[in-house]
Amino acid sequence: MRGNTPRPARAVVLVFLGAIAAGTALLMLPASRRGDGAAPLLTAFFSATSAITTSGMSTVDIATYWSGFGHVLLAVLTQAGGFGITAAATVLGLLVSQRLGLRGRMMAGAETGSGVAHGDVRRVLVLAAVVMFASEAVMAVFVTGRLWLSYRVAFPSALREGLFNAVQAFNNSGFSLRSEGLSGFVGDWWICVPLTLGVIVGGLGVPVLYEIAKELRRPAAWSTHTRLTVWGSLVLLVVGFVTVLGFEWNNALAPLGVADKVLASFVQGTIPRSGGFNTLDYGSFDQDTSAIVTGLMFIGGGSASTAGGIKVTTFFLLAFVIWTEARGERDVVVGRRRIAESTQRQATAVALLGVAAVAAGTLLLLRLTADVTFDRALFEVMAAFSTAGLTTGLTAELSGPGQLVLIVMMFVGRVGTVAVASALALNTRHRLYRYPEERPLVG
Amino acid sequence: MRGNTPRPARAVVLVFLGAIAAGTALLMLPASRRGDGAAPLLTAFFSATSAITTSGMSTVDIATYWSGFGHVLLAVLTQAGGFGITAAATVLGLLVSQRLGLRGRMMAGAETGSGVAHGDVRRVLVLAAVVMFASEAVMAVFVTGRLWLSYRVAFPSALREGLFNAVQAFNNSGFSLRSEGLSGFVGDWWICVPLTLGVIVGGLGVPVLYEIAKELRRPAAWSTHTRLTVWGSLVLLVVGFVTVLGFEWNNALAPLGVADKVLASFVQGTIPRSGGFNTLDYGSFDQDTSAIVTGLMFIGGGSASTAGGIKVTTFFLLAFVIWTEARGERDVVVGRRRIAESTQRQATAVALLGVAAVAAGTLLLLRLTADVTFDRALFEVMAAFSTAGLTTGLTAELSGPGQLVLIVMMFVGRVGTVAVASALALNTRHRLYRYPEERPLVG
Ligand SMILES: [K+]
Ligand SMILES: [K+]
Numbered sequence: 001m002r003g004n005t006p007r008p009a010r011a012v013v014l015v016f017l018g019a020i021a022a023g024t025a026l027l028m029l030p031a032s033r034r035g036d037g038a039a040p041l042l043t044a045f046f047s048a049t050s051a052i053t054t055s056g057m058s059t060v061d062i063a064t065y066w067s068g069f070g071h072v073l074l075a076v077l078t079q080a081g082g083f084g085i086t087a088a089a090t091v092l093g094l095l096v097s098q099r100l101g102l103r104g105r106m107m108a109g110a111e112t113g114s115g116v117a118h119g120d121v122r123r124v125l126v127l128a129a130v131v132m133f134a135s136e137a138v139m140a141v142f143v144t145g146r147l148w149l150s151y152r153v154a155f156p157s158a159l160r161e162g163l164f165n166a167v168q169a170f171n172n173s174g175f176s177l178r179s180e181g182l183s184g185f186v187g188d189w190w191i192c193v194p195l196t197l198g199v200i201v202g203g204l205g206v207p208v209l210y211e212i213a214k215e216l217r218r219p220a221a222w223s224t225h226t227r228l229t230v231w232g233s234l235v236l237l238v239v240g241f242v243t244v245l246g247f248e249w250n251n252a253l254a255p256l257g258v259a260d261k262v263l264a265s266f267v268q269g270t271i272p273r274s275g276g277f278n279t280l281d282y283g284s285f286d287q288d289t290s291a292i293v294t295g296l297m298f299i300g301g302g303s304a305s306t307a308g309g310i311k312v313t314t315f316f317l318l319a320f321v322i323w324t325e326a327r328g329e330r331d332v333v334v335g336r337r338r339i340a341e342s343t344q345r346q347a348t349a350v351a352l353l354g355v356a357a358v359a360a361g362t363l364l365l366l367r368l369t370a371d372v373t374f375d376r377a378l379f380e381v382m383a384a385f386s387t388a389g390l391t392t393g394l395t396a397e398l399s400g401p402g403q404l405v406l407i408v409m410m411f412v413g414r415v416g417t418v419a420v421a422s423a424l425a426l427n428t429r430h431r432l433y434r435y436p437e438e439r440p441l442v443g
Numbered sequence: 444m445r446g447n448t449p450r451p452a453r454a455v456v457l458v459f460l461g462a463i464a465a466g467t468a469l470l471m472l473p474a475s476r477r478g479d480g481a482a483p484l485l486t487a488f489f490s491a492t493s494a495i496t497t498s499g500m501s502t503v504d505i506a507t508y509w510s511g512f513g514h515v516l517l518a519v520l521t522q523a524g525g526f527g528i529t530a531a532a533t534v535l536g537l538l539v540s541q542r543l544g545l546r547g548r549m550m551a552g553a554e555t556g557s558g559v560a561h562g563d564v565r566r567v568l569v570l571a572a573v574v575m576f577a578s579e580a581v582m583a584v585f586v587t588g589r590l591w592l593s594y595r596v597a598f599p600s601a602l603r604e605g606l607f608n609a610v611q612a613f614n615n616s617g618f619s620l621r622s623e624g625l626s627g628f629v630g631d632w633w634i635c636v637p638l639t640l641g642v643i644v645g646g647l648g649v650p651v652l653y654e655i656a657k658e659l660r661r662p663a664a665w666s667t668h669t670r671l672t673v674w675g676s677l678v679l680l681v682v683g684f685v686t687v688l689g690f691e692w693n694n695a696l697a698p699l700g701v702a703d704k705v706l707a708s709f710v711q712g713t714i715p716r717s718g719g720f721n722t723l724d725y726g727s728f729d730q731d732t733s734a735i736v737t738g739l740m741f742i743g744g745g746s747a748s749t750a751g752g753i754k755v756t757t758f759f760l761l762a763f764v765i766w767t768e769a770r771g772e773r774d775v776v777v778g779r780r781r782i783a784e785s786t787q788r789q790a791t792a793v794a795l796l797g798v799a800a801v802a803a804g805t806l807l808l809l810r811l812t813a814d815v816t817f818d819r820a821l822f823e824v825m826a827a828f829s830t831a832g833l834t835t836g837l838t839a840e841l842s843g844p845g846q847l848v849l850i851v852m853m854f855v856g857r858v859g860t861v862a863v864a865s866a867l868a869l870n871t872r873h874r875l876y877r878y879p880e881e882r883p884l885v886g
Contacts, residue, residue: 093884205884207884223881223883224881224883225881225883225884228883286809287809287815287816287817287820288806288809288810290817291802291805291806291809291817292806295802303883303884303885304884311884311885313883313884313885314885317883317885318791318795321788321791321792321795322791322792322795322796324788325788325789325791325792326792330785331878333878334881334883336878337878337879337880337881338878338879338880338881339880339881339883340880340881341784343883343885344788344791345764345767345768345787346768346885347885348761348764348765348768348787348791349764349765349768349769350885352761352764352765353765359734359738362734363731363734363735366729366730366731366734367731372730373730373816373817373818374730374733374734374816374817374818374821375816375817375818377730378817421884421885435774435776435779435780435781436780436781437780437781437782437783438666438667438668438777438780438781438782438783440666440667440668440671440746440756440760440777440782440786441536441650441668441746441747441754441756442746442754442756442757442760442786442789442790442793
């Protein structure tokens with residue numbers, strides 16, 4: 001981008017780098033680690049990056065490695081990272097729509113697409129914070145109450161775990177205060193359903209939540225962005241649910257009863273969208289389930305949300321582009337709205353840059369680590385890039401250079417996609433002349 | 444495409460299906476098989492599809508399974524398939540450029556892109572045939588001479604093998620009359636260099652060969668299509684060469700001297716572009732080499748060539764789209780020519796449909812076969828889709844349903860991409876009204 005990255009995008013990158021540095025320093029304090037001594041630099045760096053990018057991957061056992069203070073730090077970093085990225089993406093999105101809206105109005109009367117009007121910034125961010133805290137409170141009540149009343153966990157411990165899980169779920173991260181994750185609650189509707197719904201709400205994104213709140217009773221008035229995100233998310237949730245239920249019935253789900261199979265499939269089919277906790281062991285999944293989960297992670301959640309990936313709108317816009325081509329239409333039309341050519345090209349660029357980043361990361365991980373199979377390397381890199389943070393168990397075994405690859409992938413996937421997308425949209429120049437048009441053969 | 448696939452594209456699909464049926468019947472004749480009995484339906488079906496799509500994959504040992512008559516049949520089917528697809532793609536390309544050219548002239552004075560003028564069809568196809576037979580003759584002379592003079596093979600056998608290899612190379616197929624393929628010639632410049640150059644020439648494509656022949660001394664006059672194909676192919680050849688040499692130096696290349704290492708890397712770095720013969724064992728390659736080879740197979744060779752894949756122009760056009768986005772330019776400009784928006788969208792559609800086809804094929808292969816690892820399934824499906832036809836050894840072990848998956852992938856990759864690309868370009872309609880424009884958030 002040759003030094004012409006627009007300044008707001010660059011600022012977001014710098015703020016996140018600063019936050020990761022601060023988080024690393026705090027996690028290296030002796031007080032953060034359980035027992036004597038302090039966490040080494042790489043471990044703290046990995047965990048801070050993972051928390052702030054809300055990936056939830058870890059090279060150590062969160063439960064036993066960090067102290068109570070360390071756990072609070074991780075929760076705060078996750079919360080700050082999750083809210084920070086959604087706020088940043090929302091503001092950048094507004095800048096983009098403002099800029100394009102002005103130009104659009106001058107040029108062709110184009111509407112802007114995010115459904116968030118200009119000048120709304122403060123109101124939008126306040127609403128985002130309210131939704132976040134309310135969702136987390138509801139989840140915390142369910143999880144705390146259930147742990148306290150049914151599992152006989154002492155109230156302070158139950159509350160601590162309830163709050164921690166609520167923060168992890170809404171921010172689509174995936175740390176757990178238990179070494180075995182949430183696998184002990186695989187059949188527990190009181191714990192699984194609230195947390196999974198929290199993951200879904202957190203993954204819709206601020207512009208969508210804002211518009212739903214504003215126009216709850218008039219879905220017809222929703223912007224194309226909101227409709228694409230809501231319907232697209234629903235489709236992906238069904239795909240995830242059916243995949244896990246169908247392919248793992250006799251495998252990872254085999255020990256469970258029918259009701260528990262359904263619940264576990266709902267949870268584990270939702271999570272790849274970018275949440276990171278698990279009630280089943282991804283390492284035990286069939287290869288084809290893993291492959292589909294890998295694809296779902298790549299797509300991720302909504303724009304300006306706590307979820308990662310290339311985003312739901314990007315994926316479905318490209319599907320509409322293909323559909324339009326197949327029908328031989330000139331305009332890409334989604335629900336009676338024409339999609340701007342520049343938006344189509346941005347979607348292509350974001351998706352292909354994502355493929356390139358994941359490919360480069362996978363090759364690097366294969367180069368830098370011995371005895372890793374291709375599919376596990378791809379899964380792990382995809383989990384880092386999409387900040388889904390799932391693991392087949394590889395993360396804990398990685399060498400230093402391998403860990404650095406995942407750190408870079410988490411940062412690129414979380415901050416890079418948002419910064420690149422807005423940089424692409426903000427950074428426009430016009431030549432005063434145009435070259436003659438040509439049509440090379442394709443395919 | 445709901446029954447509105449343009450008729451020329453549908454005709455190509457039907458002709459190829461008919462040719463495969465005829466080839467299957469011929470290969471099931473007892474005379475085609477060595478020894479007693481005839482080849483079973485599935486084996487003949489697989490081999491006929493492989494020959495006609497010039498993939499060169501095989502579930503049996505070509506050398507010992509088929510009779511001399513069977514070998515002649517395979518060579519004829521390969522030749523017919525290779526020339527057939529290039530001719531079909533050339534004619535479809537001309538139809539497209541004619542249609543678009545007419546419309547373009549009416550609309551905006553657009554130039555057409557393939558560099559082949561209208562009404563040239565007969566001249567172009569004659570030239571294609573001349574280049575094909577001349578290239579094959581040169582290769583046959585080298586290989587026959589070398590086998591006869593240096594390896595003391597009897598002249599008739601040497602001639603038979605020379606002709607067979609020449610046909611396989613130019614048509615970017617990969618059958619061999621030796622059970623061990625060309626691995627016995629890994630250090631033999633007289634055999635490897637002519638065959639590899641034949642693979643490269645065959646993979647450039649008819650429009651490019653025609654334009655080079657016409658304007659050999661004025662590269663500045665070449666169309667964007669020809670320049671993209673030539674320079675793009677060069678870049679991919681260097682990537683393939685450097686990858687194999689660098690990553691396999693101490694692995695698959697370890698037993699060889701330095702000169703042989705260089706030769707083998709030249710050969711095996713070129714082949715993934717869609718040729719199918721091998722002097723090294725792909726099964727022994729490092730995982731990261733395999734991953735890059737898989738990517739090169741997906742890209743493939745030139746449009747309207749004997750090579751498969753999504754094609755060099757498709758790949759590099761998308762790279763230019765990303766570059767344009769990153770620089771914030773409005774027009775995608777390649778060497779002082781603006782690329783039509785519709786061409787950009789076709790490239791996106793062809794590439795993404797390719798990804799979808801390979802993903803579906805890989806999932807299906809994993810479902811239908813036991814004990815196959817993800818990376819090998821992906822490699823094999825990619826080899827079939829791109830008709831590169833390389834194998835890590837998996838093809839020979841596949842169950843019936845697994846073989847059917849590869850048959851479908853070969854057909855879709857070879858005929859489907861050409862038919863779809865031209866159908867996309869030919870099939871255009873216009874609505875009389877346009878919807879208001881909107882810009883959903885992306886990324
Ligand atoms: K996560
Ligand atoms: K081939």
